[in-house]
Amino acid sequence: MIGIGLIAFIGWWFFAPRPEDRKQSAVVANHQTVAIDVNGGYAPETVELQAGVPATLNFTRRDPSGCLDHVVFNDFGINQELPKGKTESIDIDTSKPGVYQWACGMDMFHGKVIIKA
Numbered sequence: 001m002i003g004i005g006l007i008a009f010i011g012w013w014f015f016a017p018r019p020e021d022r023k024q025s026a027v028v029a030n031h032q033t034v035a036i037d038v039n040g041g042y043a044p045e046t047v048e049l050q051a052g053v054p055a056t057l058n059f060t061r062r063d064p065s066g067c068l069d070h071v072v073f074n075d076f077g078i079n080q081e082l083p084k085g086k087t088e089s090i091d092i093d094t095s096k097p098g099v100y101q102w103a104c105g106m107d108m109f110h111g112k113v114i115i116k117a
């Protein structure tokens with residue numbers, strides 16, 4: 001019985017919808033911006049952007065650990081330092097719809113950008 005409960009819990013943990021983790025960009029004057037809080041991970045972890053609209057992600061690192069001091073977008077060739085307590089703006093190329101992962105410098109924490117057509 002414990003085993004079944006554990007499996008159910010793991011299933012819930014991975015597959016339960018967590019809508020608060022996802023944030024859709026607001027488009028203002030043909031530019032979309034999303035603020036991402038970096039503190040023990042990324043909040044939100046999933047960002048939705050509209051294709052073809054210039055986009056900026058503003059990462060603010062509050063976490064003291066060096067683990068999160070870089071954010072890496074392999075698909076875009078971005079490896080940006082995130083000094084603690086500062087907001088770093090990263091421009092995202094939204095010309096191609098798709099799902100693009102980002103990660104900390106050690107590939108331990110992850111987030112993703114969904115570019116919707």
Ligand SMILES: [Cu+2]
Nearest residue numbers: 067104106108
């Ligand atoms: Cu890390």
